[in-house]
Amino acid sequence: xxxxxxxxxxxxxxxxxxxxxxxxxxxxxxxxxxxxxxxxxxxxxxxxxxxxxxxxxxxxxxxxxxxxxxxxxxxxxxxxxxxxxxxxxxxxxxxxxxxxxxxxxxxxxxxxxxxxxxxxxxxxxxxxxxxxxxxxxxxxxxxxxxxxxxxxxxxxxxxxxxxxxxxxxxxxxxxxxxxxxxxxxxxxxxxxxxxxxxxxxxxxxxxxxxxxxxxxxxxxxxxxxxxxxxxxxxxxxxxxxxx
Numbered sequence: 001x002x003x004x005x006x007x008x009x010x011x012x013x014x015x016x017x018x019x020x021x022x023x024x025x026x027x028x029x030x031x032x033x034x035x036x037x038x039x040x041x042x043x044x045x046x047x048x049x050x051x052x053x054x055x056x057x058x059x060x061x062x063x064x065x066x067x068x069x070x071x072x073x074x075x076x077x078x079x080x081x082x083x084x085x086x087x088x089x090x091x092x093x094x095x096x097x098x099x100x101x102x103x104x105x106x107x108x109x110x111x112x113x114x115x116x117x118x119x120x121x122x123x124x125x126x127x128x129x130x131x132x133x134x135x136x137x138x139x140x141x142x143x144x145x146x147x148x149x150x151x152x153x154x155x156x157x158x159x160x161x162x163x164x165x166x167x168x169x170x171x172x173x174x175x176x177x178x179x180x181x182x183x184x185x186x187x188x189x190x191x192x193x194x195x196x197x198x199x200x201x202x203x204x205x206x207x208x209x210x211x212x213x214x215x216x217x218x219x220x221x222x223x224x225x226x227x228x229x230x231x232x233x234x235x236x237x238x239x240x241x242x243x
Contacts, residue, residue: 001210002031003203004068006060007178008053008075011042013148014178018074018095018199021181025200027207033068035060043144044077045116054080061088062236070206072098074199076177077120086222087240091209095198096121099174100130102201106194107171111136113161114176115143121176135169138162144179151183158183162191172196 005022007015019034026032037056041049057080061071071092073081078094085092103110110133112121118137125134138161147154158180165173172194175184184197217223226243233241 001027001029001070001207002033002068003206003210004061004064004071005032005034005074005199006057006064006071007034007036008040008057008073008077008079009042009044009178010037010040010056011144012036014043014144014181015074018178018181021197021199022072022074022203024182024185025197025203030203030207032203033064034074035064044075044079047120050077050079050120054083058083058087059234059237061092062234062240065089065236065240069210072199072202072206074178074181076114076198078124082222086224089216089224091206091214093202093206093209095178095202096124096174096176097128097198098201098205099176099196099198100125100128102205103172103174103194103196104130104133106196109133109135109169110172110174110196111138111162111165111168111170112174112176113138113140113158113165113180115140115147115179135171136165138164144177147179147183155183155186159187159190162187162193162195166191166193174198 015034015036022032037060040053040056073094078096081094118139162173174196181199184195228241230238
């Protein structure tokens, strides 16, 4: 089984961190293929950057269409998730989506700890119909670059965020962000509730979906596009639009 771990920003160190977390979670025989876009923001932190990254991500996925059995979006905004599901011939899972539903299996209400603002997460949670299950959203004054420069210092701040989420009623806490991949196992012994890593959750859900072998829909909003014309797109992305 070949799973594509697709970063949506251009920071290669985050791609590799996500790949390491994915390999740690994968079953024997699952091959992890990390990939980074050729263009776009170094780190996604604004709505404008997220839209740009969506184009870059879809182009990246098009290069692997037909060559992998599943795709995990290694980006905490689940950038271009629905579009990727429509275009790709295999299952596509978003890392935050996976962690949200994983947390719902473990507790009545969940918390989420991330770097920076939380509004995008609030919107994603609402889109999945899970607002009533969310007890706490904690945004830390930390950047993904900080997590690369000072992982131990950032881990201490994340632990404080976890403790706050638990105090606000969380039965499980999601580590929200690709730059937090791999922090869960390090912090779990100090946490009083389960910690959910979106990369690990996404890999396990993808392995299950690939084993189920669901067909692609032929009707509805996620049916693959057919006959769509475009101008100056990457040839492989344009080919997916043509069908």
